[in-house]
Amino acid sequence: MIKQPFTIILHIALAVILAGAIVTHFFGIQGTLTLTEGSAATNRFDKTSGPGEGTLPFGVALDRVEVDYYPATSTPMNFRSVLLIAGKSVEVSMNHVGEVEGWRFYQSGMGATTTTLSVSHDPWGIAVTYTGYALLAIGMTGFFFQRNTPWRVLLRKARRQGVFAFILCVAAAGWPLDLHAATGDAGLKVMQRPLAANMGKVLVYWNDRVCPMQTMARDVTAMLYSGESYAGYTPEQVLSGWLFYFDEWKRDYFASHPELELIPEVPASKADRKNLERLGLVEWLGTGEAFRIYPYRSASGNMEWLSLTGRRPSNMSLEQWQFMQTTMPAIKELLMKGRNVMADKCLTRLVEGQRHYASDAGLPSEARVTAERIYNVYMRPALAGIVSLVLGVIIIILSLSDNSGGKKLRFAMSCLMYALTGYILASMGVLWWIGGHVPVSNGPETMMFMGLSSLAGACLSRSGIMRGGLLAVAGMALLVAAMGGRTPRIGAMAPVLASPLLSLHVMVVMVSYSLFLLMAILSVIGLSTRSAGLKEHLCVLNRLLLTPAVCLLGLGIFTGAVWANQSWGRYWGWDPKEACALVMWLVYALPVHWGSRRLILFRRPKVLHTYLLLAVLTVIFTYFGANYFLGGLHSYALSRPEKS
Numbered sequence: 001m002i003k004q005p006f007t008i009i010l011h012i013a014l015a016v017i018l019a020g021a022i023v024t025h026f027f028g029i030q031g032t033l034t035l036t037e038g039s040a041a042t043n044r045f046d047k048t049s050g051p052g053e054g055t056l057p058f059g060v061a062l063d064r065v066e067v068d069y070y071p072a073t074s075t076p077m078n079f080r081s082v083l084l085i086a087g088k089s090v091e092v093s094m095n096h097v098g099e100v101e102g103w104r105f106y107q108s109g110m111g112a113t114t115t116t117l118s119v120s121h122d123p124w125g126i127a128v129t130y131t132g133y134a135l136l137a138i139g140m141t142g143f144f145f146q147r148n149t150p151w152r153v154l155l156r157k158a159r160r161q162g163v164f165a166f167i168l169c170v171a172a173a174g175w176p177l178d179l180h181a182a183t184g185d186a187g188l189k190v191m192q193r194p195l196a197a198n199m200g201k202v203l204v205y206w207n208d209r210v211c212p213m214q215t216m217a218r219d220v221t222a223m224l225y226s227g228e229s230y231a232g233y234t235p236e237q238v239l240s241g242w243l244f245y246f247d248e249w250k251r252d253y254f255a256s257h258p259e260l261e262l263i264p265e266v267p268a269s270k271a272d273r274k275n276l277e278r279l280g281l282v283e284w285l286g287t288g289e290a291f292r293i294y295p296y297r298s299a300s301g302n303m304e305w306l307s308l309t310g311r312r313p314s315n316m317s318l319e320q321w322q323f324m325q326t327t328m329p330a331i332k333e334l335l336m337k338g339r340n341v342m343a344d345k346c347l348t349r350l351v352e353g354q355r356h357y358a359s360d361a362g363l364p365s366e367a368r369v370t371a372e373r374i375y376n377v378y379m380r381p382a383l384a385g386i387v388s389l390v391l392g393v394i395i396i397i398l399s400l401s402d403n404s405g406g407k408k409l410r411f412a413m414s415c416l417m418y419a420l421t422g423y424i425l426a427s428m429g430v431l432w433w434i435g436g437h438v439p440v441s442n443g444p445e446t447m448m449f450m451g452l453s454s455l456a457g458a459c460l461s462r463s464g465i466m467r468g469g470l471l472a473v474a475g476m477a478l479l480v481a482a483m484g485g486r487t488p489r490i491g492a493m494a495p496v497l498a499s500p501l502l503s504l505h506v507m508v509v510m511v512s513y514s515l516f517l518l519m520a521i522l523s524v525i526g527l528s529t530r531s532a533g534l535k536e537h538l539c540v541l542n543r544l545l546l547t548p549a550v551c552l553l554g555l556g557i558f559t560g561a562v563w564a565n566q567s568w569g570r571y572w573g574w575d576p577k578e579a580c581a582l583v584m585w586l587v588y589a590l591p592v593h594w595g596s597r598r599l600i601l602f603r604r605p606k607v608l609h610t611y612l613l614l615a616v617l618t619v620i621f622t623y624f625g626a627n628y629f630l631g632g633l634h635s636y637a638l639s640r641p642e643k644s
Contacts, residue, residue: 389475
């Protein structure tokens with residue numbers, strides 16, 4: 001052990017982190033503080049844990065509250081409180097801690113003239129815990145450079161497989177897929193397809209962001225008809241039907257969905273709740289309130305988006321009011337008369353008018369609108385997932401049969417693999433550009449990143465079995481990403497999630513998940529084969545993958561803890577996801593010690609393969625159970641602080 005200092009540091013780090021948690025538990029102070037603008041300074045707060053009486057050594061008053069909005073929207077981008085403490089101004093906002101004399105203030109909630117802050121005083125606990133995190137990072141990094149460890153000996157024996165450059169990105173050209181819905185006619189009135197496509201360029205305030213109406217059309221079509229089209233009509237045509245021929249489309253909808261007449265007053269099942277949501281959407285479309293297409297700069301300076309039936313603000317100019325009142329009625333009248341060319345020109349003027357009245361409010365550029373429309377049409381994670389999964393299975397079969405295929409077949413499969421990687425990389429790049437943040441903020445996006453990292457690993461791997469396994473992992477991840485919809489939904493990021501630490505945390509954890517799933521696939525092959533040599537080879541691969549996977553998960557856990565301390569005021573709170581991640585880390589950390597005499601059984605291929613196959617259940621539960629079924633801060637239903 002003396003010759004392995006970084007291994008010693010690793011174990012010391014765990015003890016230091018545990019000591020920090022104990023110090024925080026007994027000596028850390030937590031509480032909440034609610035302040036109102038104009039009120040006198042106070043030194044009292046509501047203590048929730050820790051020693052003392054809930055008293056600050058200084059007075060705190062609220063100077064003002066501020067809200068930053070995403071450009072051209074009324075969607076909050078950040079919440080900020082400016083405090084007055086001992087005559088000094090202290091700013092507190094999401095992911096920005098205000099600290100005075102060891103007391104830390106975190107933005108928790110906000111009203112029109114009030115703010116709610118989390119209060120924490122834990123200088124020793126945080127210092128000890130962060131020291132442990134630093135030692136853990138040093139130990140994990142240095143471990144891979146130590147000589148004569150069982151892992152390094154195994155690595156030299158098996159030769160490097162290229163999987164440790166796993167997070168590198170492989171740049172390639174995009175893969176265009178033109179899969180428009182087939183045309184058809186259900187006898188309903190709609191816009192002509194080219195005209196409807198032009199309507200898709202109109203900007204609308206939808207899903208808390210400004211986007212082309214094409215995005216709204218796809219969301220509405222998917223929700224009402226559970227598909228990408230209806231009766232051969234494109235999503236834009238479907239939306240045009242609901243917009244201009246509402247009564248006719250409503251009659252058709254109820255005729256084709258008789259189950260909507262049988263919804264109980266108190267929905268008892270998931271199907272009833274979904275049907276109730278559909279009814280609500282139909283009524284919302286009918287009122288015209290869903291079509292918020294008119295930008296207006298309010299007296300406060302914020303940008304609002306008014307609907308077709310919206311009110312006229314008192315200080316709106318007559319010119320803009322006439323623009324609102326006449327544009328859509330004129331388009332509808334032209335449609336009724338069959339004057340589609342003139343209607344198309346009116347749609348173009350509508351888009352120009354939107355940009356004119358929004359002026360410099362920060363509307364998405366024409367390039368971004370075009371990119372989003374291309375993304376909506378060509379982004380197909382399900383198809384990419386199927387291709388990746390099939391390709392991975394073929395490569396695994398060829399590798400197991402000692403038949404790598406002919407030169408032309410290998411070349412074709414490599415080209416397809418690189419094309420898939422480039423396609424997903426380009427798609428996520430466009431998603432990043434459109435959304436304005438790293439696309440790892442929701443379930444489909446994290447699965448897309450997991451698919452990308454697995455594809456990149458496949459491109460870098462030299463082993464046929466490894467390459468096939470990684471392609472299979474990528475395929476499964478992309479198929480899961482497609483479960484929430486054909487394309488990951490683009491939305492404004494909640495203020496609390498806008499942190500580089502969070503993005504790093506998610507990406508590192510998803511790479512570790514990819515490795516765990518890869519090990520499970522290799523274990524399935526190892527348990528299925530009768531070849532003792534192949535069993536041993538796969539056992540070596542799994543032992544090689546296990547250590548970096550556990551280290552990456554550990555890195556993800558403590559970067560998440562640092563982010564949580566910056567956002568919520570505590571680095572560990574036994575949130576369901578935190579607890580599940582810790583259990584998963586401990587489960588996988590056990591076979592990492594296969595070099596120990598006490599755990600020598602993990603050197604047996606059958607034991608290791610069986611263990612890793614069962615251990616992957618903790619990965620599945622941690623991701624799906626904690627994210628979608630259990631409550632807590634890690635739920636993808638996470639919302640921003642209240643703003644009344």
